Amino acid sequence: MKRIVSFSLVLVLAVLSIAAQGAKEDGTEERTLTVYAYDSFYSEWGPGPELIPLFEEKTGIKVDLIGAGDANEMLSRVILEGDGCPADVVIGITDDMAYKAYDANLFEPFESPLLENIDEHLFFDPEHRLIPFDYGVFSFVIDSESGTRVPESLMDLTDPYYKDKVVLIDPRTSSVGLGLLMWTYNVLGDDYLSWWEGMKDNMLTMADGWSTAYGLFTEGEAPLVISYTTSPVYHVLNGEGTRYQAVIFDEGHQETIEAMGIMKNSRHKDEARQFMEFILTDGQADIAILNSMYPVNNATELPDAYQWAPKPEKLYKTDTNVVEFGLDDMMDDWIEVMTK
DSSP states (O other): OHHHHHHHHHHHHHHHHHHHHHHHHHTTTTSEEEEEEOHHHHSTTSSHHHHHHHHHHHHOOEEEEEEOOSHHHHHHHHHHHGGGOOOSEEEEEEGGGHHHHHHHTOEEOOOOGGGGGBOGGGOOOTTOSSEEEEEEEEEEEEETTTTOOOOOSTGGGGSGGGTTOEEEEOTTTOHHHHHHHHHHHHHHGGGHHHHHHHHHHHEEEEESSHHHHHHHHHTTSOSEEEEETTHHHHHHHTTOTTOEEEEOOTTOEEEEEEEEEEETTOSOHHHHHHHHHHHTTTTHHHHHHHHTSEESBTTOOOOGGGGGSOOOSOEEOOOHHHHHHHHHHHHHHHHHHHHO
């Protein structure tokens, strides 16, 4: 009886050992990665669905890509989940919200040699917990076939001529809306609220996010929308011509930088590093084109369509101190102006 039990035990252990070896060899258990992504990366028209299969084929690492909402919503979710967050990598944290990530202390530094290929002015985290992967510049985009007069400044948009001609985005729910709020503050200083007061009659609507706003614009509901200088590139690349054009103001524009980071509690840090380095190399052109942004890797070759993405001579960068210590007051003042 003991010999039968012993033989059975040996047989069971042998089967378990073979199964464990098989799991290790085919990578189904050890070579996995969970990535939280913001909507623009995760959506069917974003770079995620195209890049993830390429990364999986190149590395053998299986990726579970999870859409976590707008950039602000995603970061809020990560902070709420804390050490229990299942993500290994989070992609799409903007520079204006980075201080929240620092305060949560959830990301670890990543000193990749590929950082040498990124221009110094794009780094906003000196500890490299958040690594830039693309960047853009906010601007208003105009439908050149609408016959609408091209505005020459932010304050020009408050002219009654533009009544119901502009689609704006709510800074409480969208990183683009927040970028516009910071842009008006950087250009107009303490008078920034006068711009928003003047736009109450001129805006067609206040959308909750970029996708909704830009959809209204391309559907012809309004001839102007807050977006990016790079937005026209998408239309040129898709054979739609140069109808939609970015408007450049001499007073300057607000820059925005998008970053990614490795969670401290990740159990797949080697895979996470491989993913981030893939994004900084093979993925750069696709991310730039599909996100309608600029790549951070200065060795990336871009199509000729980028000539329709004008670069303003004057750029405003996010002032972390203003965002961290003054944003709540700014937002309260903004709400008071927009709701009275």
